Amino acid sequence: MKWMYSCPLCQKRRTIEWKDRKDSHKCHNTKNSYIPPSPSEQHSAYVDTHKWPKEMEDVVVKIKGKACTVPGCKKDFETLDHRVPWSMSGNTSVDNLFPMCESHNLSKGDTDYQIWFMFKDD
Ligand SMILES: [Zn+2]
Ligand SMILES: [Zn+2]
Structure with missing residues (x-):
């Protein structure tokens, strides 16, 4: 990596x-x-893999919180979401990763967060 x-x-x-x-x-x-x-010192720095190192996850959760980032969702995060999808050149960086629950992450899939959020049903 x-x-x-x-x-x-x-x-x-x-x-x-x-x-x-x-x-x-x-x-x-x-x-x-x-x-x-380190990831906590430079939020735009990134790794070249889709999966993030634990050290990066800890910084994301420290800054953005333990709750799923989707407004109205009451669940704790279960994974991190690439807000700009990896498939669309989104980086695996503190800047681009957001805490999210598993079901919202599955629903979002490879869609850009803003577009998914606008069209999701629940
Ligand atoms: Zn230099
Ligand atoms: Zn959620």
Whole structure:
């Protein structure tokens, strides 16, 4: 799994292995070393897989809460939803993931959240 973030020193896009994110990396432009941003430090940073790491889920739930994100739904979240679907180039990032119950997530499927929300029956 890769971790894509923008370099805290020069803002350029960098890709590293997720498992190496706690190691020191060298900025190619400034030649200085830094520790890559974590999911809690850079919400737009993303992994290259549909499934998110637990560390990212914890940040999403901490920021957005434990309840299903669909208004009126009283359930606790059971999964995270890619608000912009993975199939439509939505990222697996803190920015694009929202807590959701299983039935709403199944109903939404691969549809964009805004469009699904407008047309859903319940
Ligand atoms: Zn850099
Ligand atoms: Zn729900």
